[in-house]
Amino acid sequence: MEIVPLLAAVTQSIDIGKRALAARDSAKVAEVQARLNTQAIELTEKIIQLQQEKAALVDAKRAAEADAMAHKETVTELTKRMSDLGSYEPFHTPLGGFCLAQQPDAGGTPAPVYLCANCAARGQKTFLQFQEGTQFLNCTEGHGRIPGMAVPDNRRMQFEFFSSGG
Numbered sequence: 001m002e003i004v005p006l007l008a009a010v011t012q013s014i015d016i017g018k019r020a021l022a023a024r025d026s027a028k029v030a031e032v033q034a035r036l037n038t039q040a041i042e043l044t045e046k047i048i049q050l051q052q053e054k055a056a057l058v059d060a061k062r063a064a065e066a067d068a069m070a071h072k073e074t075v076t077e078l079t080k081r082m083s084d085l086g087s088y089e090p091f092h093t094p095l096g097g098f099c100l101a102q103q104p105d106a107g108g109t110p111a112p113v114y115l116c117a118n119c120a121a122r123g124q125k126t127f128l129q130f131q132e133g134t135q136f137l138n139c140t141e142g143h144g145r146i147p148g149m150a151v152p153d154n155r156r157m158q159f160e161f162f163s164s165g166g
């Protein structure tokens with residue numbers, strides 16, 4: 001029996017018991033006492049069950065709060081990463097590679113910085129460096145070599161290997 005009908009039944013038993021006492025009906029009084037004992041046991045069981053359900057709900061709530069906190073931290077972290085990536089735009093290199101290139105700021109960026117597009121797709125910021133001795137941009141996170149571009153004259157000193165190749 002649920003708690004509300006059970007309490008109603010107890011109230012009814014008490015009323016019947018009061019009338020039996022007033023009428024000095026000892027048989028009826030004994031019957032009501034037995035019924036009240038049974039109802040008291042039922043009430044105790046019901047209270048224990050409700051306490052167990054409450055404890056389970058408290059545990060579930062705590063777990064849900066921990067989950068929500070973890071999700072919030074993930075969103076904050078991803079938002080920060082996406083915001084970091086916001087100043088880069090898709091860029092096709094002259095040699096057919098694809099990466100992200102830093103957008104020029106108000107002052108103009110003389111030598112753009114390049115990011116790996118595959119890393120950026122999963123919210124990771126990986127700077128692409130020219131692989132020494134080649135014209136490839138290299139992702140250190142395992143996305144390999146990306147065909148780069150001819151090196152501008154003002155940086156040719158830094159990439160001497162281009163002068164021998166023509």
Ligand SMILES: [Zn+2]
Pocket residue numbers: 116117118119120126139140141142143
């Ligand atoms: Zn990468």
